[in-house]
Amino acid sequence: MNQPTTSLELVNATRRFGGIVAVNDLSFKVPQGTICGLIGPNGAGKTTVFNLISGFYTPTSGKILFEGEDITGNPPHIVCRKGIARTFQNIRLFSSASSLQNVMxxxxxxxxxxxxxxxxxxxxxxEEKMVHDRAHTLLERLGLADVANAPAGSLPYGAQRRLEIARALATNPRFLLLDEPAAGMNPHESSDLMEFIKNIRADFDLTILLIEHDMKVVMGICSHIWVVEYGQCIAEGDADAIRNNPKVIEAYLGEEYLQYA
Amino acid sequence: MNNSAMHRAYTLCAVVLLFAILFYAENNLDTYSIQILNLVAINAILAVSLNLIYGFTGMFSLGHAGFMAIGAYVCTVLILTPEQKESMWILEAIHPWLANLSLPFLLAVVVGGIAASLVGLIIAIPVLRLGGDYLGIATLGFAEIIRVVITNAAPFTNGSLGIKGIPQYANLWCNYGWLVVTVYVIVRLLRSNVGNVFKAIRDDEIAARTMGVNTFYYRVLSFCVGAFFAGVGGALTAALISTIDPKMFTFMLTFNILMIVVAGGLGSITGSIVGSIIITFMLEWLRIVENPISLGDFEIPGIPGMRMVIFSVMLMCIILFRREGLLGMREFSWDALARFVKNPVRFFSRASRSTSGASGK
Amino acid sequence: MMLTPELFIQHFFNALALGSLYGLIAIGYTMVYGILRLINFAHGDIFMLGAYFVFFSTIAFMPAWLAALLVAIALLIMFTTFRDKSKATPAWYWGAQALLLGLAGYYGFISPVEFQPPWVLAVFFAIAVTSACGIVVDRVAYQPLRDAPRISALISAIGISFLIENLGVVVFSGLPRAVRQPDMLVKPIIANISAITGNADSVVRISPMALIVPSVSLLLVSGLLWIIYRTKPGLAMRSISKDIETTRLMGVSVNKVIALTFALGSALAAASGIMWALRYPQIHPYMGVLPGFKAFIAAVFGGIGSIHGAMLGGLILGFIEVFITATFPALSGYRDAFAFVLLIVILLWKPTGIMGARTEEKI
Known part of the structure; x- marks a missing residue:
C-alpha cells in the first residue's frame, strides 16, 4: 500500500497566551483527499488550532506546512490564497450583503x-460577469439559488451555515476547515449535513478538517480523528480506535459516548 | 440585460435634465440662490466621499477637513497669477518654486485631489491599522496637524493670513460636473466586486480576511479615493468662496459633513445627496435666527450661535431617534421609482417594514 | 540650545502645572472610556463650563437668584440619580430644596442682589453644578445609546459636544473674557538659587499657580483613588469596566455607577477648568476643545482605563509641550501638533499605552 500524500501538517505547533498554553506541542498530518476530525472538550484549544492554520495567530513555536510549503506566520489572506478556506464557529457572514454578494x-x-x-x-x-456567474453556480450547487438576493443575515440558520461554506468554496480552496458545522442542528439536519460534506469533498476535490461536538457526525464521516485536551493530542486513529480508547472515554466522551455506543 | 440598458438610458436622461435645470437656474436665479446651489453640489461631493470611507468601508475617519485643506491650498496656489502671489504674500515671500507656477483650473483641481489622495496614502499606512474610534481620533489628529503645518508654512500657504481674491472659477457647471463625476466613479466602484469587498470589510473584517481579502490594501484604496474627492471638494470650495485660511478647515467642517452623511444614511449614496440638499438649505435658512427679526414695532434681536445650536440638536435627534438616517442603506433605483409610481402607498408600507427589520437587528 | 538652570526650574514648574491640568481632564476620559468604551467628546466642554461657572459667580456678578436656582437644580439631578429608590425621600432633601428655592425667590423677587461669594464657595458651587452637567450629558446623549453600536454613541458624543459649545456661545457670548486673578495668585514667588548655580544673582520667578495646581491635583487624585479603590461604588466601577453584563447580574445598578463616573470625572474637569482659567486668564466657549483633545491623547498615552496612566500621560504631555517649545523656539508654532504626533506614535508603537492592559479580540 503506497503512502498517501500529506496535505496539511502541523509540526510541534505551540501557542501561548501569557501563561496559558492553548496549543501544546501538537503535531499531526492530514492526508490528501480525506475528511478528518478534531475533537475534544470545550476550551481544549481546537479553535486555536484553526486560528493557527488560517493565520490569525502565529505559533509561539513549531511549524505549519501546507502541501510541503511552510506557511507559518503568513497572514490570513495569504493563507487563503494558498488554498486554505475556513468557516467559523459563530457564523460570520457579511450580514447586510446578499447571499450572492457574500459568495462574490x-x-x-x-x-x-x-x-x-x-x-x-x-x-x-x-470579469464581473465571470465572478457573478461563478458565484451563482456555487449557490445553485449548494441549493441556495432561490435566496441569492436575500440579505445573508435574514436566512435561516441552516442556510447560513451552507452559505458560509459556499463562500469558502468560492475562494477555490484545496483544503477546507469547518468549525462546528453541525452546531445547533437537529439529528435529521446533521445527517443531511454529513451527506453534504461528503459530497462537496468529492465534487470540489477537497481535503477537509473539521471540529465537531456531534459524535455521530464525527464518527460517521471522519476517516481519521485527533482528540485534543489541554492543547495536547491525547489520542488519534479512526473512529473505532477512538471509540475504544480508554483515555478518550475517560477524558472526554464519558456518559455521552455510551448513549451512542 | 435589456432592462439595465434602459436604466442606463434613464440615468443619462436624468443627468441631461439636471444640466437643463442648471441652465435655467443660471439665467433666472439671483446670485445668493446660485451660491446655495453651488454649496449643495460641493457638500454632496464631500458627503459622498466621506460615505465611501465611513459608510461603505466602515472606517470612522474624521480627517475630511484636512484633505479639503490640502485640495484647497494646492489648487489655489496653482491658479493664482504670479502678480497676485507676489502682492498677497506679505509677511514672508512666496517660495520661488511656486511663484511662477500656474495651471488651468480644471487641471489644478485634479492636482489638488491627487495631492490630498497622496497625503491620504501617507496617513493611511500608519493609521489604518487602527480600528473604530481610535481611527477617528487619529485621523482627526492628522487633520489638525495638517492645519498647524499650513498655518506655519507661510512661504507656501501665506500662513494664518490666508489667501484672498481667488478667481471664482467654480461655477454651477463645474461643481455639478464634478458631482456627477464623483457619484459616477463611486457608484461604479461600489457596484462592482470591489464594492462588495469594501462592504465585506465593513460588515466583518475577520471574515473578509479569511476570504483572502487583503483588507489593508482595500481600506487604503477606499481611504485614498475618498481623500481624492475630499481634495476636489476643497479645491472647489476655495474657487467658489474665493478666500481660504487655516481657520476654515477645523473640525467643525468635518462635523458638518459627518452630519450630512449620518442624516442621509450611512451606506447610502442617495442619502448623502438628499442629506446635503436638506442640510445645506437648512443651514442657510437657519441664518434668520441669527439676524434680527422685526415684527411690526417689535424687534427680536438675532441670537449669535443659535444656528449651530439648532443644528447640533438636530444631529442629536437623528442619532437618538433615527439612527439609520433618512434612507438607511437604501439606494435610489429606477425599479424602486417604478414601484413608487405604480403604488405609492404600498411602496412606503414596504419601505417602513424593511426599515424596522433593519433596526431590529 | 541649552537651558540655563534658572529657566530650567521655571519651565519645570510650568510643565508640572500644565501637565497636572491635562492629567485631571484625562482622568475623566479614561474613566468613561474604561467603562463604556466611549470617547466622551463633551468632556473638554465640561471643563469649559467649570471655568465659566466660577467666572460668573466671582467676576461677572451672577445674580444671586440664578446661583441658588442652579444649585437647587444640581441637587435635584444628583438626588434623583443617586437616591436609593427603596427608601422614602429624606427630610433633609426637602429642607435643602425649600431653602434654596426660598433663597432664589427672595433674591429674585424681593431683594435682587448680585452675588459675589468668596472664592472658595464659588469653586465648590462651580464644581457641583458642572458635576451635575456631566450627569445630564450622560443621561441625554449616552444612556439611550447603551445598546447601540459604539460608533453611534461616538457621533452622539460629537453632537453633544458641539451643542454645549454653541450653547456656550449663545449664553455666555462667543467673545473671550478676561479672568481677573486674585492678587495673591499674581505675585510671583522669587527664589534665589545661587546655591545650585554658584552665581550670586541667579533667581527664579515662579507663579504661585504653578505650585498650587500640582498640589491641588495631587489632593484630588488621591481622593479619587480612595473612592475607586476603597469604597463600594468604586468597586462597582472597577467591576463594570471588566464586565458590564456580569456586574449587572450581580445586582449593581449600572446606570447609577456610570452616572457617578461622569459626576466624578466632570468634577475633576471642573477643577481643572477653574485652575486653567486662573493660570491662563482668558476664557471662551471653545476653550475646552484643544485641551480636551490633548487630554484624551494623554489618556491614550498613559493607557486608556488606567487612572495613574492618565495622570502620568498628562504630565508627560505637559513636559513635552513646555520643554520642546523652550528648547527649540522655532517649533513653537507647531506646539499644538505635538500632542497629535505623540498620539500617532503611541498608537503605532504600543496601542494600549504605557500602563494599559492588553486585550485580544476573540475570533
Whole structure:
C-alpha cells in the first residue's frame, strides 16, 4: 500500500497566551483527499488550532506546512490564497450583503483586474460577469439559488451555515476547515449535513478538517480523528480506535459516548 | 440585460435634465440662490466621499477637513497669477518654486485631489491599522496637524493670513460636473466586486480576511479615493468662496459633513445627496435666527450661535431617534421609482417594514 | 540650545502645572472610556463650563437668584440619580430644596442682589453644578445609546459636544473674557538659587499657580483613588469596566455607577477648568476643545482605563509641550501638533499605552 500524500501538517505547533498554553506541542498530518476530525472538550484549544492554520495567530513555536510549503506566520489572506478556506464557529457572514454578494467576495481572488477598471465603461464587465456567474453556480450547487438576493443575515440558520461554506468554496480552496458545522442542528439536519460534506469533498476535490461536538457526525464521516485536551493530542486513529480508547472515554466522551455506543 | 440598458438610458436622461435645470437656474436665479446651489453640489461631493470611507468601508475617519485643506491650498496656489502671489504674500515671500507656477483650473483641481489622495496614502499606512474610534481620533489628529503645518508654512500657504481674491472659477457647471463625476466613479466602484469587498470589510473584517481579502490594501484604496474627492471638494470650495485660511478647515467642517452623511444614511449614496440638499438649505435658512427679526414695532434681536445650536440638536435627534438616517442603506433605483409610481402607498408600507427589520437587528 | 538652570526650574514648574491640568481632564476620559468604551467628546466642554461657572459667580456678578436656582437644580439631578429608590425621600432633601428655592425667590423677587461669594464657595458651587452637567450629558446623549453600536454613541458624543459649545456661545457670548486673578495668585514667588548655580544673582520667578495646581491635583487624585479603590461604588466601577453584563447580574445598578463616573470625572474637569482659567486668564466657549483633545491623547498615552496612566500621560504631555517649545523656539508654532504626533506614535508603537492592559479580540 503506497503512502498517501500529506496535505496539511502541523509540526510541534505551540501557542501561548501569557501563561496559558492553548496549543501544546501538537503535531499531526492530514492526508490528501480525506475528511478528518478534531475533537475534544470545550476550551481544549481546537479553535486555536484553526486560528493557527488560517493565520490569525502565529505559533509561539513549531511549524505549519501546507502541501510541503511552510506557511507559518503568513497572514490570513495569504493563507487563503494558498488554498486554505475556513468557516467559523459563530457564523460570520457579511450580514447586510446578499447571499450572492457574500459568495462574490469569496470569488474576488480570481479577479486580475486592477481596482479602477470598473470606473471605465465596459472594461470590467467581462470579469464581473465571470465572478457573478461563478458565484451563482456555487449557490445553485449548494441549493441556495432561490435566496441569492436575500440579505445573508435574514436566512435561516441552516442556510447560513451552507452559505458560509459556499463562500469558502468560492475562494477555490484545496483544503477546507469547518468549525462546528453541525452546531445547533437537529439529528435529521446533521445527517443531511454529513451527506453534504461528503459530497462537496468529492465534487470540489477537497481535503477537509473539521471540529465537531456531534459524535455521530464525527464518527460517521471522519476517516481519521485527533482528540485534543489541554492543547495536547491525547489520542488519534479512526473512529473505532477512538471509540475504544480508554483515555478518550475517560477524558472526554464519558456518559455521552455510551448513549451512542 | 435589456432592462439595465434602459436604466442606463434613464440615468443619462436624468443627468441631461439636471444640466437643463442648471441652465435655467443660471439665467433666472439671483446670485445668493446660485451660491446655495453651488454649496449643495460641493457638500454632496464631500458627503459622498466621506460615505465611501465611513459608510461603505466602515472606517470612522474624521480627517475630511484636512484633505479639503490640502485640495484647497494646492489648487489655489496653482491658479493664482504670479502678480497676485507676489502682492498677497506679505509677511514672508512666496517660495520661488511656486511663484511662477500656474495651471488651468480644471487641471489644478485634479492636482489638488491627487495631492490630498497622496497625503491620504501617507496617513493611511500608519493609521489604518487602527480600528473604530481610535481611527477617528487619529485621523482627526492628522487633520489638525495638517492645519498647524499650513498655518506655519507661510512661504507656501501665506500662513494664518490666508489667501484672498481667488478667481471664482467654480461655477454651477463645474461643481455639478464634478458631482456627477464623483457619484459616477463611486457608484461604479461600489457596484462592482470591489464594492462588495469594501462592504465585506465593513460588515466583518475577520471574515473578509479569511476570504483572502487583503483588507489593508482595500481600506487604503477606499481611504485614498475618498481623500481624492475630499481634495476636489476643497479645491472647489476655495474657487467658489474665493478666500481660504487655516481657520476654515477645523473640525467643525468635518462635523458638518459627518452630519450630512449620518442624516442621509450611512451606506447610502442617495442619502448623502438628499442629506446635503436638506442640510445645506437648512443651514442657510437657519441664518434668520441669527439676524434680527422685526415684527411690526417689535424687534427680536438675532441670537449669535443659535444656528449651530439648532443644528447640533438636530444631529442629536437623528442619532437618538433615527439612527439609520433618512434612507438607511437604501439606494435610489429606477425599479424602486417604478414601484413608487405604480403604488405609492404600498411602496412606503414596504419601505417602513424593511426599515424596522433593519433596526431590529 | 541649552537651558540655563534658572529657566530650567521655571519651565519645570510650568510643565508640572500644565501637565497636572491635562492629567485631571484625562482622568475623566479614561474613566468613561474604561467603562463604556466611549470617547466622551463633551468632556473638554465640561471643563469649559467649570471655568465659566466660577467666572460668573466671582467676576461677572451672577445674580444671586440664578446661583441658588442652579444649585437647587444640581441637587435635584444628583438626588434623583443617586437616591436609593427603596427608601422614602429624606427630610433633609426637602429642607435643602425649600431653602434654596426660598433663597432664589427672595433674591429674585424681593431683594435682587448680585452675588459675589468668596472664592472658595464659588469653586465648590462651580464644581457641583458642572458635576451635575456631566450627569445630564450622560443621561441625554449616552444612556439611550447603551445598546447601540459604539460608533453611534461616538457621533452622539460629537453632537453633544458641539451643542454645549454653541450653547456656550449663545449664553455666555462667543467673545473671550478676561479672568481677573486674585492678587495673591499674581505675585510671583522669587527664589534665589545661587546655591545650585554658584552665581550670586541667579533667581527664579515662579507663579504661585504653578505650585498650587500640582498640589491641588495631587489632593484630588488621591481622593479619587480612595473612592475607586476603597469604597463600594468604586468597586462597582472597577467591576463594570471588566464586565458590564456580569456586574449587572450581580445586582449593581449600572446606570447609577456610570452616572457617578461622569459626576466624578466632570468634577475633576471642573477643577481643572477653574485652575486653567486662573493660570491662563482668558476664557471662551471653545476653550475646552484643544485641551480636551490633548487630554484624551494623554489618556491614550498613559493607557486608556488606567487612572495613574492618565495622570502620568498628562504630565508627560505637559513636559513635552513646555520643554520642546523652550528648547527649540522655532517649533513653537507647531506646539499644538505635538500632542497629535505623540498620539500617532503611541498608537503605532504600543496601542494600549504605557500602563494599559492588553486585550485580544476573540475570533
Amino acid at each position: 467576495v469569496g470569488a474576488h481572488l480570481r479577479q486580475k483586474n486592477p481596482w479602477w477598471f470598473p470606473i471605465v465603461p465596459f472594461l470590467a464587465d467581462k
